[in-house]
Amino acid sequence: MKAVLTSGWGFQSRLTVQDKPAPGKPGPNDVLVKVHAASVNPKDWKLNYHIAMAASPLLVKRLPPLFGDDLAGTVLAVGSKVTDFAVGDRVYGMDMRLRTASLAEQTLINQKRIARMPVSLSFAQAAAMPLAAQTALQGLRKGKASAGSRVLIIGASGGVGTFAVQIAKIMGCHVTGVCSGKNVQFVRQLGADDVIDYTLGDYRDTAGPFDLVFDVTSYESPNTCAAMMAANGWFVSTGGDLRSMFFTPLYRLVGRNATTVVVESWRADLEALAAMVDSGTLGPIIDSEFGLADSEQAYQRSRSGRCRGKVVIRLVDEHGC
Ligand SMILES: NC(=O)c1ccc[n+]([C@@H]2O[C@H](COP(=O)([O-])OP(=O)(O)OC[C@H]3O[C@@H](n4cnc5c(N)ncnc54)[C@H](OP(=O)(O)O)[C@@H]3O)[C@@H](O)[C@H]2O)c1
Structure with missing residues (x-):
């Protein structure tokens, strides 16, 4: 072969x-x-x-x-x-x-x-x-996303982010996406309620508060996003580099709601995603x-x-x- x-x-x-x-x-x-x-x-x-x-x-x-x-x-x-x-x-x-x-x-x-x-x-x-959509689903779950949650998705236009925006909307969240200017309209079309163009300046001191910051880029940390987090809000990283993979969960030791998602493929999750696709809410x-x-x-x-x-x-x- x-x-x-x-x-x-x-x-x-x-x-x-x-x-x-x-x-x-x-x-x-x-x-x-x-x-x-x-x-x-x-x-x-x-x-x-x-x-x-x-x-x-x-x-x-x-x-x-x-x-x-x-x-x-x-x-x-x-x-x-x-x-x-x-x-x-x-x-x-x-x-x-x-x-x-x-x-x-x-x-x-x-x-x-x-x-x-x-x-x-x-x-x-x-x-x-399979990999990107399950990362999005499992990351949103780890961050306790539910109807009414205010969710920030950093990296909203990429492989994981495009699924995260859509799935968070299906969950009933209020979604803010972060991407560069050329993708703002695209992320809005995916369903995001608000979109931040990260090239226009540092939004981290003005945006929020968010119940969940889902960082798909791995550029951020619970510290850099602290000003945007609601009390008891969650920070979830996809751990795209070793620093965020291993250090993000350590913030739990100082009482912060922070974790890394490490995707696993499960039939139940794939079936749930297939049902979303076939109902026309996810693509x-x-x-x-x-x-x-x-x-x-x-x-x-x-x-x-x-x-x-x-x-x-x-x-x-x-x-x-
Ligand atoms: N732990 C796990 O299980 C797991 C699973 C899947 C993925 N990951 C990790 O998650 C990360 C993302 O994966 P992916 O498949 O989504 O990657 P990707 O498709 O390559 O992401 C590309 C996107 O990132 C956006 N981006 C780049 N810099 C940005 C910034 N500063 N702010 C906001 N958006 C930015 C780009 O948008 P612009 O062009 O608009 O900047 C582009 O649309 C990777 O590091 C990957 O290794 C981990």
């Missing part, structure tokens, strides 16, 4: 499509998926890319496919304990464990990490959802689409930090070819 691997090593490494053996038979709880589409998350190049770069030149050639967490595709085979999925089902999901690499024509994934795709979406649209935003052979360009686009929604990689066109 075709899979994305690295060629070269260290800073010379580039993603290329190569032939690799197909995954073996599914384990008892595994589903073998023919991947129709995958999507790119910053974690892919922050972590997986560096694992490949750190491996010795000799090891690089032997590495299994490592790239890609999100997938949408059709079931090719199921393990002995899988009763909820059958061959031919259209599924979507993600697994951050290295075993599941979605930039490959076939991959194995644990049955608890997938669900049936929203019926109203194409494979490319469905592949844009993925696609920044750009690439073919498998152009995975390196897709990663470069994500690395730009300027994506509006998600970068998708198609392995099969919508006619199944």
Whole structure:
């Protein structure tokens, strides 16, 4: 099968499509998926890319496919304990464990990490959802978002932020999004009640108070956002760098409501998101689409930090070819 691997090593490494053996038979709880589409998350190049770069030149050639967490595709085979999925089902999901690499024509994934795709979406649209939409959902829950909560979403125009704005509105929150000027109208169209253009100045002393500050950029901290927080308000970070990943939860030690969301894929969450999509209240935003052979360009686009929604990689066109 075709899979994305690295060629070269260290800073010379580039993603290329190569032939690799197909995954073996599914384990008892595994589903073998023919991947129709995958999507790119910053974690892919922050972590997986560096694992490949750190491996010795000799090891690089032997590495299994490592790239890609999100997938949408059709079931090719199921393990002995899988009763909820059958061959031919259209599924979507993600697994951050290295075993599941979605930039490959076939991959194995644990049955608890997938669900049936929203019926109203194409494979490319469905592949844009699992990691980013579940991060948004789980982050909002961790920050105790509920009807009437005043929620600030910093990074509202990116992969996670576009879902967070929409899901917070579905939860009945009053949503303020933060993005650059070129995305203000776009974030408003997603449903945000108010939008702040961060290029116009430091809003942190004037905006608020917010019951939840959901920082998707990882540039902020409970301290830098203190003036915007309501009493007992929550600060939730997606922990996009080591500082915010490890230090944000430590604010709990001094009595602050602060935490980091570390996304996990759960069937119940994927089903809840699919129901939102099929009821017409939630939709993925696609920044750009690439073919498998152009995975390196897709990663470069994500690395730009300027994506509006998600970068998708198609392995099969919508006619199944
Ligand atoms: N812990 C977890 O489980 C988890 C899960 C998912 C993601 N993450 C992390 O969360 C972060 C965001 O992920 P993502 O997929 O949403 O990334 P992304 O799609 O690459 O985010 C791009 C967006 O960030 C916006 N942005 C950049 N600088 C900004 C600023 N100063 N203020 C407000 N917005 C700004 C850009 O908007 P403009 O062009 O308008 O500036 C762009 O729309 C990453 O660091 C990722 O690693 C963590």
